[in-house]
Amino acid sequence: MKKNLIVLALGMAVVMPAKAQWTNWDTQTAINGVLGIANKSIESAERKKQMEIRAQEKVQYEQSFKDAMEEAKAFEESEKWEDALSKYEEAAKLNCNYGYSDQRSISRKITDLYVKAGRTEDGPSVLNNSKTILADYSQYRYVRENPVYVNKKNASNIKIVRVACSDKETRIEMEIETTSTNYGVNFKGTTYIKGNKGGKLTMSSVENIVLHPAYTRIPWPYQKLRFALIFPPLPEEAKEFDLIEPSSTWQFKDIKCK
Secondary structure (H helix, E strand, O other): OHHHHHHHHHHHHHHOOHHHOOOHHHHHHHHHHHHHHHHHHHHHHHHHHHHHHHHHHHHHHHHHHHHHHHHHHHHHHOOOHHHHHHHHHHHHHHHHHHOOOOHHHHHHHHHHHHHHOOOOOOOOHHHHHHHHOOOOOOOOOEEEEOOOOEEOOOOOOEEEEEEEEOOOOEEEEEEEEOOOOOEEEOEOOOOEEEEOOOOEEEOOEEEOOOEOOOOEEEOOOOOEEEEEEEEOOOOOOOOEEEEEOOOOOOEEEEEEOO
8 A cells, every 4th residue: 555655656746747846855745745644544544453453352351350240249248358359350450451340449349358358468558548647646736638739730640638747847648549550659759848938858758658769559540549758847937838849740839738
């Protein structure tokens, strides 16, 4: 097909009247235009073929998904938590690839079954969300739930859920939810906060998340990871501050801490 289109373009060059002053540049432009059309046609055909293959695979594996879900429910009813967890994860892999059912409900089941199976310590970090919630916030001068802030870079899958300020530290608790499988998340050690009166305070530690270049993994879509970033204390008179991860979309401005 591509060869025929090139011949057509060359033919166009030959039959053009001499007074039209058809140049080598015109010939190359015509050939490039025809090749562009050919490439788009090939790409469209390839996409169509890939969609057909995917549709065939979806039909092929649908029964496997249904079987895994039925077995998972049966194991769950028998309180065989480990077996149920294994089958739900088997179903989740197929569901993430082909979209047979609501993935939120499957991910929720998986998270619950890790707890029921007693695997919170060796499971993914989403199971350790409670570790980022302190039982007593009385040590802090100010604690603000769901503080108001401006997300300059529109990182809509992550939010600040609590800010706590004391004479010893500034604690920022955050939550992230993803629609991807095995999503990796981290923060750079150079992340800092800056008060409304200036002065950068570099992050001193983290909870339930790792620092770049390592990644904390969120295994399944719609699971939520709660983590905390710890910084030196802001001045007592600070009313708002910025949270900045350099060269990142995670930049939050005018975070109210009072």
